[in-house]
Amino acid sequence: MFFSKYVLLFLLLCRSVASQQEDVGFTYNGFQGVNMSLDGLAQVTDNGLLMLVNTTTVQVGHAFYPQPIHFRNSSTGNVISFSTTFVFAMFSELQTLGGPGIVFVIAPSRGFPYALSTSYMGIFNTSNLGNSSNHVVGVELDTFQNAQFNDIDDNHVGIDINDLRSIKAAPASYFSDQENRRVNLSLYSGHTMQLWVEYDGTEKQLNVTLAPTTVPAKPTIPLLSLNIDLSRYMVDPMFLGFSSSTSAVKTPQYVLGWSFKMNGKAKELSLSHLPKLPRMGPKPKSKILNIGLPVIGTSLLFMSIFVIQFIVARKKKFAEVLEDWELEYGPHRFKYKDLYIATKGFHDKELLGVGGFGKVYRGVLPTSKEEVAVKRVSHDSTQGVREFIAEIISIGKLQHRNIVTLLGYCRRKGELLLVYEFMPNGSLDKFLFHHQSTAGKTKLSWNQRFQIIKNVASALLYLHEEWEQVVVHRDIKSSNVMLDRELNGRLGDFGLAKLYDHGGDPKTTHVVGTFGYLAPEFAKTGKANPSVDVFAFGVFLLEVACGRRPIDVKASEECLELVDWVISSWNRGMILETVDPKLELNYKVEEMELVLKLGLLCSQSDPTARPSMREVVRYLEGEIPLPELPSLVSENTSEVSFWCPYLSGGKSPPSSIAESILSGGR
Template identity: 40%
Template sequence: MTPRNLLAVALFLLLFTPPRTQSIGFDFNSFNIRNLTLLGDSHFRDGVIGLTKELGVPSSSAGAVIYNHPIGLYDADTNITASFSTRFSFSITNTNPTFSGDGLSFFLSPDNRTLGSPGGYLGLVNSSRLVNKFVAVEFDTRLDSVFNDPNDHHVGFDIESLVSIKTADPASQELNLKSGESITAWIEYKNEECRLRVFLSNSSLKPSEALLDVNIDLSSYLKEVMYVGFSGSTEGSTDLYLIESWSFHTSGFVPARRRFKPHNVSDSSVIDSPNISISDSGNGYHSRLGLGLGIAGPAFFCAVIAVFGFFSLRKWRKIRTQKSFKAELLTGPREFSYRELKRATKGFHSSRIIGNGAFGTVYKAFCTSSGGISAVKRSKHSHEGKTEFLAELTIIARLRHKNLVQLQGWCVEKGELLLVYEFMLNGSLDKLLYQESVEASLLNWSHRYNIAVGLASVLTYLHQECEQQVIHRDIKTGNVLLDANFNARLGDFGLAKLMDHDKSPVSTLTAGTMGYLAPEYLQYGKATEKTDVFSYGVVMLEVACGRRPIEREAGTQKMVNLVDWVWGLHSQGKIIEAADKRLNGEFKEEEMRKLLLVGLSCANPDSSVRPSMRKVLQILNNETEPVFVPKLKPSLTFSCGFSLTVDDIIVEEGGGEWESAKATTIQID
C-alpha cells in the first residue's frame, strides 16, 4: 500500500468511524435555567419548578418544562430500543379546595416546542388537535368524563391520547396526590420485558410493589431521539404543581460500532511477520533510526491531519454560515414545501387573503395532508422583508406560551419567504372591536377582560421570563389574534428584538404604528420593555372604550388622541363614561374602572412611572392594588430646538404601519 493510500485509510479511520453511543442520564437535585426549557406558565422558584401559577378562581394555567437535549432511545442499525427509568419528587397544593385542578404528567415526545391546552388536556395536547405524539404517565386530580377518567384521583398510562390505557388509584397504597406533601415517583420501562411500572411513595424509599404495572411494547413509539419533561394544567382552579427533583437514565442501549474492513480480508485472516535476523553491529544505528521514525512519523501524520482539518473547518464554517438558519430550525417547526403551501392557498389567490401588513400578506390555507386550517404569511421580497422574516422565525420559534400564536412551520423556496401559523378562528382584535357590520356579534365584557389578562400574561413572559428578553415593538389590536374561545394570542414578531436582561437598549430606527408609540421611543428610538408597556396601555383603552388610538372627531377635522380623551374624563371624575357605549352598561363597573386606570398608568408619558407587565398582571388578577394615576396627565418635554404636539406627528388616520427616522423634538402635553 502506497504512503498516500495508507494516509487516506488512516484519515478515514480517524474521521469517519462513528463513536460508540453510550447510555445517558442526568440528575437534578435542584433546577436552573441552563439545561431546561420552560413553556407557558412554568417557572423557577427557589430551585423548584412550578408548572402552573397561583391565579385567582376562575383562572386557568398551563405549563411545561422540557430537558433541552434529546435523549437517544432507539438505534436503527442494531434495531435496539433503550430501557429507561426516571425518579422525581413532586407536590400538588390546592390553595382553594373548592376548585380542584386537573393534574400533571411526565412525558416523552419527539416535539420539544408544543404546549398543550389547560384544563383536562394537562398542558400535554392541544384542545383543537387531540392527536399528538407522546408517551406519558399522568397524575390526574380531576374527573373528566371526556377522557373516560375513573375518578378524580388516579395515575394513568397514556399513549398519544389522554384516554389512559390503564389506571390505578394511589389511595390503594394510602397516598393522597392532593395532600400538598412531597411525593416521589419512580417510572421504569424494561424493553426486554415489554413492561412499564410506576411506583409512588411519601418517602425516598422505593416501595417493593408497583402502583401501576403495564405490559406494553414501546419500541414503535420511542423514536431515535425523544424529549422528556413534565406538563401540568388547571382550569378554574388554583392548584400549584411543583417538581422538586428529577433524574433520568437509559440502559441497554449500546449500538455496535462499525469496523473498517479492508477489501478481500476476512475476519479470521492473520498476517504473519517473518523472523528477520539483525546483526549486533547494526543494532545501535537501527535503534536510533527507529526512534527517529517513531517520533517523526506521528508528528508528520499529525501535521497532515492539522492542515486537512484547518481547510475542512474553513469550508465547513462557510457552509454553516450559509445554511445556519435552516439547520437551526430542523429540530423545531416543520419545513413545508412550496408546492404544498401553494396548493393550500389556491396559488396564493386573492380570495384567500385574510390580512395585510407592511412586510407581507396572510393567506388562509387548507392543508390536505393534515386536514387542518392554517394561516400562511408571505413576506415581501425586499431586504426589509427578509430581515423581518428571519427575525420573526428565529424569535417565535423558541418561544412557547398559551397566549402566543403557535408557529407550525416555514418554507424558503423559489425566492419565497413563508411562515405557517395556527389559524385563529376569530381573527384579529381590531376587526372585532371595530366591526362595520351591525349584525356581527359584539365582543362582550367577559371576553374583553380575559383578553387584557392574557395579553398581560404573555408580555410578562416575553419581558421577564424568557432566557433573553423579547421586546415586541409593535403591540396593537391588529397583532392580537383571537382563538375559538376568544383567548388573546399575540402575533407578528417582525419588528421584535432580542435583548439580554442586563443590557441597555440600543437606539434603532423608530418603527411601529402611530398611536401606539411611546413618546421617548419617538424621540430617542430606544425600544425597551416600557415602550411595549405604553403600547399595551393604548390597547387596553381601546378594549375598554371601543375607540381607536387616534380618531377624527365627529363633524370636525380635529384629531382626538384616545389617551388624552380618557385622561380628561379621569380628571373630571367621570372615567367610567369612557366605557364602550355599545356594551349598554353590561359590564362589571369595578373591572371597567380598573382596566381604564391600568391603561392610563401604562400610557403615562413618563416611562419611569409605568408599571411592569408583571405588576399589571397582578393588578388584573386582584393580587395587588392598582397603581396611583394622577388626575392631570403628566407633561413630558424633550428640550431642544422646537416642539411638536401629537397632532403634528400624525401621519395617517386610524394607525397604519409607520417608519421614520428619530423625531427631532417632541412635547407631550
C-alpha cells in the same frame, strides 16, 4: 376468653387486609382488555397500545390505574417501598423541536379538571402550581425547555414534587455497563425506551433509571438518585398513572407496557410480547420493477422536450431563496410549493386580512391537513435577512397559552412567508370596531373583554421576564390580538419583535410600529425595551374599554387622540363617560375603572413612571391596589402629537411609522 378470641381474629383479619394492600401488583404487556381510567385524548388502540395523546394540538391525556393504592404502612404511616417500570415511545413532527412530554404521576385523584395543556403537561395550572396541598409526586420525561420551570434542556428526565420545577433532573441518557460510560438518548426519537422508578421506604431513596429497549438488562447505575422521604408529600390512598399534553407541535405518545409492585420489585415486562408502534412519517415509496422499453419514433423525443419545459417552468414558479446558512434552521422552513397549495395559490377567497406589511391567507397544509395562517411580507434580501430569520426562528420557540405559535417561514424572491397557528375567530379589532364580526357576533361582553386583557398581559409578562431572552413585541394593538375558538386572547404577529439577553442593553433600531401606539421615547431614541410595549398596552387597554381606535383623524380637525380624550374625562371626574356604548352599561364599574386608570398609568409619556408587566398582571388580578392617579395628568407627548403638523399640513410622517398607520396595521 370468648371475647379475646374474636379480638385476636379481628387483628389477624386486619393484618391480612393490610398485607394485601401492601402487596398490590400488576403487569400489563400491552393494554388490550385492561381496565384503565382514561380521559382527554388517552385511549387504547386496537392492537393494545396505550396512546396518551395523538396529533391533536393543545389538549391533555390522562391514563390511570383505576383503583386507589395505599402507599403508607398502616402502623407507622411511612410510605413503604414500591417499584414500577414501563416502556414508552414519543414522536415529534419536527426533528429539532419536541413538545410537552410524559409524566409518571402519583396523585390523590385521577382527575385534573382545571389542568392546562402545553407547558403544564395536563397536571397543573397557574393558580395551583407549586402548592403543597397538591400532594403530587411525578417523574417527567420532558422534551421542551421552558425557562418558567428552570428546565435544564429540551431532552431531560426530572423528579417533580407538587410542581414542574424539578427538584432533580438530568439529560436523557443511560449508563452502558458494556462501554462503562453514559450514552445520550433522544426522548422524542420514536424509539422505544424503558423507565424504572423505584423507592426504598427504609432508606428513603428514590431511583430513576432510563434505557433503550435494545439494552438487554436494566443499567446498574440509575440516571437520578435522590434521598427523599415521600411520607412528607403523599397522602393515603393515592392513584398512579400517566399524564401528558400537546402543544402546537404534533407529538403522539405511547405506553406499550407497564408493571407495578408494592413492597417488592416490579415484574419484568416481556418486551417481545408488547404491541407494535404505528408507522410514523411519510409512506415508504413502493418498489416498481424497472422495465426497459426501446425508444421508438421522434414523437417520444418531442414529448420529453415538453416534459422538460414543463418541469423547468414549474420549478421556476415555485423557486425559493435558500442559502447555505439557512440549512441549520431545518424543519422551521416550509416549502413554498406546500404553502402555495395550502392557500389555493394565495387565492382571494382565502384572504384573511391586509396590512401595511402584507396579506394574510388561510391555508390547509397538504400533508398534515393542519389549518394555518400564512403571511406574505416584502423584504430587502440585502439588509439583515440572516439576523431577521434567526430572530424569527428564535421566536418560533415561544410556547405560551396566550401567544399565537409561529410555526416557521419560507423565503422566495422578494418576499418572506411566515406560517402561524390558525385562529378561527380572527382578530380582536373586528369585534371592537366592525358592525359584524367574522364569527357572526355583534359585540363582546365586558367579561370577555376583561379576560382578553388579562390574556394579553400574561403573554407580555412571559415575553419580558419569563422566557430565556427579553422579547419586545413592538406592535401591541387590537388587530394583533387573535381570538381562539373559546374567544381567549392570543398575542400574534411577531414580525417586528426584537430580542436581547436579560440584563443586556437593547440596540438602537429603526422606529417601526403602528401610528398611535408608539411610545414617545422610542420615536426619539429608537431603543426598544419592555417599557415601549407597556405604553402600547396602555393604549390597547383604552381601546378595548372605550371601543375606539387610538386616533380618529376624521373626528375633528385637531387630530383627536384616544389617550387625551380619556385624560380630559378623568380630569373632569367623568372617566366612565368614555366607556364603549356598545356595552350598554353591562359591566362591573370597579373593573372598568381599573382598566381605564391602568391604561392612563401605562401610557404616560415618562417611561420610568410606567409599571412593569408583572405589576400590571398583579393589578388586574387584584393582588395589589392600583396607585392613585393625580387629579391632573400632563398632556401626552406621544408620536401622535409629534406628527400632528404633518397631518394638518398635508404632509406624511416618516415612512417607518407610516408603514403601519392607523387601522391598516400589519
